[in-house]
Amino acid sequence: MASSSVPKGTPNFPEYQTEEGRLKIFGFWVFLAAEVVLFSTLFATYLVLADRTAGGPTGKELFEVKDFMIETMLLLTSSFTCGLAVLEMRKGNKKGVFIWMIATLAMGLGFLGMEISEFVAYVHEGATLQTSAFLSGFFVLVGTHGAHVTLGVVWISLVLTQVAKRGLTPMTCRKLFIGGLYWHFLDVVWIFIFTAVYLTGLI
Amino acid sequence: MGLFNFKMPEHFIIMNNPLIIGAWISIILVSVGIVFFVTKYKKWGYLWREWFTTVDHKKIGVMYILAALLMLFRGGFDAILMRTQLALPDLKVLDAQHYNEIFTTHGTVMILFMAMPFIIGLMNVAVPLQIGARDVAFPVLNAASFWLFFVGAMIFNISFVVGGSPDAGWTNYVPLAGSDLTPGVGINYYLWGLQIAGIGTLATGVNFFVTILKMRAPGMTLLRMPMFTWSTLITSIIIIFAFPVLTVTLAMLTFDRLFGAHFFTIDAGGMPMMWANLFWIWGHPEVYIVILPAFGIFSDVISTFARKRLFGYNAMVISMVAISGLSFIVWVHHFFTMGNGPWINSVFSITTMAIAIPTGVKVFNWLFTMYKGRIETPAPMLWSLAFIPNFLIGGVTGVMLASAPADYQYHNSYFLVSHFHYVLIGGTVFGCLAGMYYWWPKIFDFKINERISKWAFWLFVVGFNLCFVPMYLVGLQGMPRRVYTYGEHMGWTTWNFVETIGAYLMGVGFMLIVWAIIYSILHEKRDRSGDPWNGRTLEWAISSPPPHYNFSRMPSRVTSADPFWDAKKRGETMFDENEPLKPIHMPNNDGMPIVLSGFMFIAGFGFVFEWLLIGFIGLLGVIGSMIWRSFKDYDADHYVQVDEIERDQAELKAALEGRS
Amino acid sequence: MSEQQHASAKHHITGFVLSLLLTFAALFLALNTPLSVGLKLTVIIVLAVFQMLVQLVYFMHVTEGSKIYQIISFSYGIFVAVCVVAGSIWLMLLNGMSMY
Ligand code: HEM
Ligand SMILES: [Cu+2]
Numbered sequence: 001m002a003s004s005s006v007p008k009g010t011p012n013f014p015e016y017q018t019e020e021g022r023l024k025i026f027g028f029w030v031f032l033a034a035e036v037v038l039f040s041t042l043f044a045t046y047l048v049l050a051d052r053t054a055g056g057p058t059g060k061e062l063f064e065v066k067d068f069m070i071e072t073m074l075l076l077t078s079s080f081t082c083g084l085a086v087l088e089m090r091k092g093n094k095k096g097v098f099i100w101m102i103a104t105l106a107m108g109l110g111f112l113g114m115e116i117s118e119f120v121a122y123v124h125e126g127a128t129l130q131t132s133a134f135l136s137g138f139f140v141l142v143g144t145h146g147a148h149v150t151l152g153v154v155w156i157s158l159v160l161t162q163v164a165k166r167g168l169t170p171m172t173c174r175k176l177f178i179g180g181l182y183w184h185f186l187d188v189v190w191i192f193i194f195t196a197v198y199l200t201g202l203i
Numbered sequence: 204m205g206l207f208n209f210k211m212p213e214h215f216i217i218m219n220n221p222l223i224i225g226a227w228i229s230i231i232l233v234s235v236g237i238v239f240f241v242t243k244y245k246k247w248g249y250l251w252r253e254w255f256t257t258v259d260h261k262k263i264g265v266m267y268i269l270a271a272l273l274m275l276f277r278g279g280f281d282a283i284l285m286r287t288q289l290a291l292p293d294l295k296v297l298d299a300q301h302y303n304e305i306f307t308t309h310g311t312v313m314i315l316f317m318a319m320p321f322i323i324g325l326m327n328v329a330v331p332l333q334i335g336a337r338d339v340a341f342p343v344l345n346a347a348s349f350w351l352f353f354v355g356a357m358i359f360n361i362s363f364v365v366g367g368s369p370d371a372g373w374t375n376y377v378p379l380a381g382s383d384l385t386p387g388v389g390i391n392y393y394l395w396g397l398q399i400a401g402i403g404t405l406a407t408g409v410n411f412f413v414t415i416l417k418m419r420a421p422g423m424t425l426l427r428m429p430m431f432t433w434s435t436l437i438t439s440i441i442i443i444f445a446f447p448v449l450t451v452t453l454a455m456l457t458f459d460r461l462f463g464a465h466f467f468t469i470d471a472g473g474m475p476m477m478w479a480n481l482f483w484i485w486g487h488p489e490v491y492i493v494i495l496p497a498f499g500i501f502s503d504v505i506s507t508f509a510r511k512r513l514f515g516y517n518a519m520v521i522s523m524v525a526i527s528g529l530s531f532i533v534w535v536h537h538f539f540t541m542g543n544g545p546w547i548n549s550v551f552s553i554t555t556m557a558i559a560i561p562t563g564v565k566v567f568n569w570l571f572t573m574y575k576g577r578i579e580t581p582a583p584m585l586w587s588l589a590f591i592p593n594f595l596i597g598g599v600t601g602v603m604l605a606s607a608p609a610d611y612q613y614h615n616s617y618f619l620v621s622h623f624h625y626v627l628i629g630g631t632v633f634g635c636l637a638g639m640y641y642w643w644p645k646i647f648d649f650k651i652n653e654r655i656s657k658w659a660f661w662l663f664v665v666g667f668n669l670c671f672v673p674m675y676l677v678g679l680q681g682m683p684r685r686v687y688t689y690g691e692h693m694g695w696t697t698w699n700f701v702e703t704i705g706a707y708l709m710g711v712g713f714m715l716i717v718w719a720i721i722y723s724i725l726h727e728k729r730d731r732s733g734d735p736w737n738g739r740t741l742e743w744a745i746s747s748p749p750p751h752y753n754f755s756r757m758p759s760r761v762t763s764a765d766p767f768w769d770a771k772k773r774g775e776t777m778f779d780e781n782e783p784l785k786p787i788h789m790p791n792n793d794g795m796p797i798v799l800s801g802f803m804f805i806a807g808f809g810f811v812f813e814w815l816l817i818g819f820i821g822l823l824g825v826i827g828s829m830i831w832r833s834f835k836d837y838d839a840d841h842y843v844q845v846d847e848i849e850r851d852q853a854e855l856k857a858a859l860e861g862r863s
Numbered sequence: 864m865s866e867q868q869h870a871s872a873k874h875h876i877t878g879f880v881l882s883l884l885l886t887f888a889a890l891f892l893a894l895n896t897p898l899s900v901g902l903k904l905t906v907i908i909v910l911a912v913f914q915m916l917v918q919l920v921y922f923m924h925v926t927e928g929s930k931i932y933q934i935i936s937f938s939y940g941i942f943v944a945v946c947v948v949a950g951s952i953w954l955m956l957l958n959g960m961s962m963y
Contacts, residue, residue: 033940038447040944052472133472
């Protein structure tokens with residue numbers, strides 16, 4: 001692997017201090033770009049199938065404004081606190097990192113709780129994966145996002161245990177930063193779910 | 204569909220056919236033989252340390268190529284069976300069902316488990332050396348890519364003997380591939396084999412993209428990169444943005460089959476056409492993924508053996524960049540006949556014809572590179588020379604197919620079959636072979652024997668044309684693809700018989716290539732000096748095989764796209780010998796990739812048989828391996844000390860002197 | 864490095880406020896205005912795109928690190944995403960509206 005000297009123009013932050021850190025952060029951006037396409041395929045399918053309700057419930061009948069707005073607020077706010085955590089990380093303030101990251105995770109869990117109860121409610125109303133093409137598209141699109149959030153919660157928690165043990169080193173900072181990128185990205189995806197699934201479904 | 208439902212398919216162990224019994228016997232004999240000899244010679248430790256846990260891109264590349272050759276054998280065997288069945292009318296070598304299975308596995312194996320790994324193997328072998336890097340950006344991920352591919356290929360291949368093969372074509376169109384019309388495990392094998400290998404491929408794309416953009420030697424600007432590296436960069440981009448579509452598409456069909464979803468079903472609002480749509484959004488970029496690296500190989504090989512700089516370097520780069528974008532907006536040409544409106548077909552006809560332009564530009568570049576060159580014709584150059592006319596035939600017939608109204612005539616006929624074989628064999632396979640011959644004396648310290656290889660070459664190329672030119676003709680006479688037999692009265696007999704002869708010649712050609720490799724391992728002259736072809740790019744500036752850290756000093760004199768050639772002309776080396784050696788930072792070997800992939804195998808196998816509990820246990824294992832790795836991430840590397848580098852250099856020097 | 868100093872708490876708060884504004888604007892437009900369906904869809908999609916840019920710039924620091932390459936990769940992803948979504952809708956849904 002290449003030299004340890006830091007190239008010109010590299011941000012003066014811990015996560016960028018090693019060659020490995022720089023490569024992994026860039027690599028993660030590329031991965032996120034691939035995730036854009038992954039989700040776009042799910043969106044395309046959902047949008048194509050959205051009117052094919054096969055006599056089952058429609059989006060208008062299922063979606064509750066209050067519920068999905070609370071979910072949206074939880075994710076938006078958690079994205080904000082996650083940003084603050086990264087800010088504290090760059091200041092070298094471990095305590096701040098923990099405060100804001102734990103807040104982030106708590107909101108993430110809140111979001112997941114709401115989403116699961118939303119799904120359970122739908123199933124009780126007779127709206128399952130097997131009911132119609134629309135609902136297959138809905139559950140798999142929103143569920144994939146939910147699975148990503150779950151993974152994000154587990155992953156960031158594990159990184160936090162590493163930070164607790166090792167402190168804010170270039171390596172743990174890189175992991176935190178990448179975890180943060182992932183979290184913000186999931187927020188971006190949610191915004192599109194909010195727009196293309198919930199709002200569009202109610203228009 | 205409960206978690207604890209372990210239903211058995213109708214036939215778990217397939218034994219109903221002499222071919223399959225033969226496969227069983229050979230699988231058992233070979234496995235027992237391998238285990239016996241490895242144990243007898245106490246090589247398990249060696250295999251584990253040097254291969255199973257390696258993160259060295261060169262070794263990973265060798266494993267890819269080895270696997271690809273094995274798969275070429277498997278896919279080739281399928282092809283021979285099909286051609287035997289079709290040699291004469293109304294033969295009964297294969298029945299209809301068996302024929303369906305064989306063309307399905309043939310197509311899938313050839314594209315996903317032969318062409319892809321062959322190309323990725325060559326990238327692994329050559330790209331880091333060409334850009335002056337000591338490894339790829341993410342070596343452990345690279346190993347994981349390989350093992351995931353390997354597991355995907357294993358899962359796909361065991362379908363032959365356990366549970367039954369997929370039989371809905373390599374395009375796996377629904378509703379045929381849905382659970383109503385094709386229950387059983389065959390299609391699940393397709394879905395999981397491709398899914399697992401595809402994830403590995405996506406990781407490869409990210410890896411090489413980052414490697415090429417961020418790890419080039421000092422002085423190597425983007426426009427000084429060797430053309431194979433450029434083609435790898437562009438291919439990586441296409442992989443990164445095409446493979447996620449495949450991942451999702453396969454997952455959705457899995458949901459349909461395993462959990463009763465309605466993405467592609469006929470009832471409950473599902474939309475079978477959506478499968479074709481999504482499959483080809485991935486599928487067309489995929490065909491460029493397998494051809495662009497071949498273009499890169501031909502460019503490097505042709506300029507090496509014409510002893511000239513590549514003509515039109517910039518035009519080449521621009522046309523590849525154009526292809527990377529265009530390849531995402533032509534996919535509809537694979538289903539012109541599915542009832543799209545005239546607007547749609549017209550637009551996609553035009554984009555398809557447009558993509559032929561940058562492709563055509565390249566042909567002129569190669570011709571002009573050779574113009575007035577001092578051409579030599581060792582094996583890599585032979586394959587490259589054969590490529591140009593053959594690929595041209597494939598490309599021209601592609602443009603014929605691109606015209607939507609005309610495609611109503613050609614579609615799903617043998618004309619189409621011949622088109623894509625001309626591009627895939629004449630382009631990709633010739634390219635892979637050229638690349639293998641070209642870099643073989645870089646990975647190892649000997650060439651592949653020329654005399655045997657020339658025989659192999661001629662048999663293969665003549666056989667290829669004998670096999671596929673008649674396919675255009677019977678295609679025009681109306682012979683549809685994917686039929687398992689035909690009647691005498693159709694008038695296709697003569698050409699079909701000729702095709703079969705051609706196929707057998709190709710088979711002999713392939714066996715001769717294998718023989719040439721074995722012969723060369725035993726007898727070919729050894730040469731470690733590292734520049735057997737009088738090469739032009741960085742990989743030839745180091746010894747063969749290179750030390751595991753590739754470059755003891757970083758190349759420091761890259762001033763053009765042919766840095767080594769220019770340095771040789773100036774009477775210099777690529778390195779500043781006065782610079783003191785420094786310890787080299789290298790990644791440690793890692794067992795995670797193979798362990799993770801082992802769990803992936805369990806998961807895949809479980810889901811194939813719809814044994815959900817086993818599937819989920821496998822997935823938990825996969826996640827567990829990643830977590831485990833994340834915690835031991837902190838000591839994953841080491842330094843190669845200066846005295847070790849010096850020892851390597853001394854040893855090389857002794858070897859070279861011993862030779863002269 | 865001046866750009867990096869800007870990445871302060873204030874910067875983040877701006878991003879947060881912007882994202883809230885955009886979200887509620889979309890909600891209001893979609894549910895409480897008499898605009899036509901087509902117009903509503905267009906506007907909320909535009910708002911979502913802005914929201915994405917807010918996240919990318921204010922929270923994800925897309926302009927740091929391998930800035931150019933990061934932006935190019937992400938944009939390429941969006942290009943393909945648009946092809947996939949728009950292409951699929953055109954082919955699968957609007958097809959019936961053309962001449963046959
Ligand atoms: C010169 C540029 C090319 C053009 C204009 C072109 C055009 C086409 C068209 C229009 C079809 C669909 C025909 C039909 O289904 O009736 C097709 C099929 C195909 N092409 Fe090409 N092609 C080109 C290059 C390539 C290359 C470079 C490859 C692979 C290395 C390739 C591989 C394939 C395959 C595998 C199929 C058929 C798949 C199937 O239906 O099973 N093509 N091509
Ligand atoms: Cu195509």
